[in-house]
Amino acid sequence: MIDIKTIHSTAITLMEKAAIDIPDDYLQAIRKTTEREKNELPRFVLKVMLDNYDAATEDRRAMCGDTGIPRWYVKMGNEARVQGGPIALEEALRQATADATDSIPLRPNRVHPLWRTDHNNNIGIQSPEIEYAYEPEGEWIDLITVHKGGLFGTDYRMLFPSDGIQGIKRFYLDSLVAFGKRGLSCQPAIIGIGLGGSKDACMVHGKRAACLRTVGDRNPDPKIAELEQELTEAGNSIGMGAMGFVGSSMVIDTHIEVGYCHTGGMQMSVHAFCLSSRRACARIFADGRVEYRTDPRWFTPYMRRETIGWPKTESLTQSG
Amino acid sequence: MAEDGILNTVRLGTNPDRADLEPLKIGDVVYLSGVIYTGREGVYMRVVEDGAALPLDLPAVSAVNFHCSPAAAERAAGEYDVSAVTATASFRFSKWLGDWFDVSGAKLIIGKGGMSPEDYKQHFVPNDAVYLTTVGYGTGALLGRGVKRVKEVHWLEELGIAQAMWVLEVEAFGPFLVESDLQGNSLFERENERIAARLPEVYAGTKPAVLKRFGETDDRGDELI
C-alpha cells in the first residue's frame, strides 16, 4: 500500500523542483546551442537564460515569472495500491498543487475561461488536468508534474495522406515561423508533434511528445527517428533564433508520437515546450522509498503497444 | 551577468528625461534602478475606461510601466513575497496605450514581444517613450533578484494578484533590450525583415496543404499579431 501522505509531500517537492530547477538534459542542450549560435543577439539571450537558471536554483525561486499551467501525469504499476484509492490520490495532488502555489510561490494562473474567477491556488473546474496510465508490472506509482507555459506555439491541422512528409514539414515550419517571430514561443524549444489519432488524441500525443520525452530521445521507429532529426535541422536552418532574432537557435529537439487514425486522414499537432521546459518526476514505492528524476519515462513499449498484446518482459526492463 | 562587450549596456533611472533616452539604440542592453509599477488590461480598463483616479502620483513616483503579473504571495498582512517576474505579451494592450500615456506620463514601457510599428509612431514617438523588451523571455528569476521590495500594491482585492498594480523598488533590474527607440525604429521589425528574405528558400520543396484554411497566406513575412 502506498502511503497517501507520502504522495502529498512528494507532489509538493515535485512542484518546487519543476518550477525552480531546469532539467539537466534541456540545460546541457541549451549550453551546446549557445556555443553553436553565431549571432550576437540570440547568443546574448541564451547566455542570459543560463544565468537565469543559475539564479533560480541558487535563490530557490521560480525560473520564470509565468509559472505555467501545472498538471499531472500519473502512472502506476499493475500491483500498486494507493491508500484511500484513486479518489484520495486525486485529492492529494490537488491539495499539493494548491499548497505549492502558495509556498514557492507560483503565479495563480488558472482562471475561469468566462468569469475569470481566480481561486489563487491553480485549482478550478477540471484543473489541474491529471492523466492516469499503467504498466503491466510493479508496486510503485510515478508522479510527473509538467508546468507548461506558452499561450503561443501550439497548432493543429487536418492533413491528408496526399500531403505526405513534405506536408508535415511545411506545417512544422509554418508553426515555427508563425510563433517564433518576436520569440512568442520562447524558443529554442522542444517541439512535440502528434500525428494521427483524432483531433483530440492528436493534441494529446503531441503535447506528451513535447513534455514527456527528454532531449536526445528517439522514437523507436527508425524512420520516425530520422524524421525527428531532419525536422530539428530544418527548424534550425530557418535563419531564426532565440527571441525571433536572426540566428540558428530555434529547436532543441523534435519528438514525434503517432497514433493510428482514420484511413483517410493524417492529423498533425505541434507543441513548443519553451525555455522553461519544466518537468519533475518521482517514483514512490510501497515501502515508502521515493526516487526523484527528470526523465518521465512515459513512453514504454507498453504505452506504445501496437497489437492486442505487448512485449511483457521489455516493459519491465524499460520502466523498472 | 551575461555581458558580451559587443552589445552596448546602459544603466538608467526610472524617471529618465529625453536626454537620457536619446542615446538608446535598438538592440542596446538596459538595466534599471528606482521604482517601477505593473499595469496591464485590468489597470488600463479601470483607469482609461472607468475613469478611476490613479492610486499614486505618476509619473513623479515612476515613469516605467511593466506589462507583468508577478508570481507573488502574501506572507503577512501587507507583506509580499515576489519571487519571479516575467513580462506578458504587449501587443494586446495597444488600444489603451494612447490614453494611458496621457494619464501616466510613462517614458519606458517594458513588456514581451514589442508592439506594432503603428503603435510606436502613434503613441511612443509623440510621448518621447521607449519600449524595452524583456529577454528570453523566461528570465523570471533574474528579474526577481532585481526586485528589492514591494513598495505598494493597489487594487489587489478588485483585480487579483495577476492584474493588481504592483509598485516595486528595483536595483540593476534587467537585462532588457531596446526594442523601439525615440524615433520609433523597431528591433523585431528589422530582424523579421531579414529573416523573411530567406524564407522562400527554407520552404523550397514543400507544397501548400491539400485542405486550405480561411485567411491562409503564403507570405511568411506576415505576422499573426
Ligand code: SF4
Ligand atoms: S513561454 Fe515559457 S519561458 Fe516564455 S514566458 Fe511562458 S513559461 Fe516563461
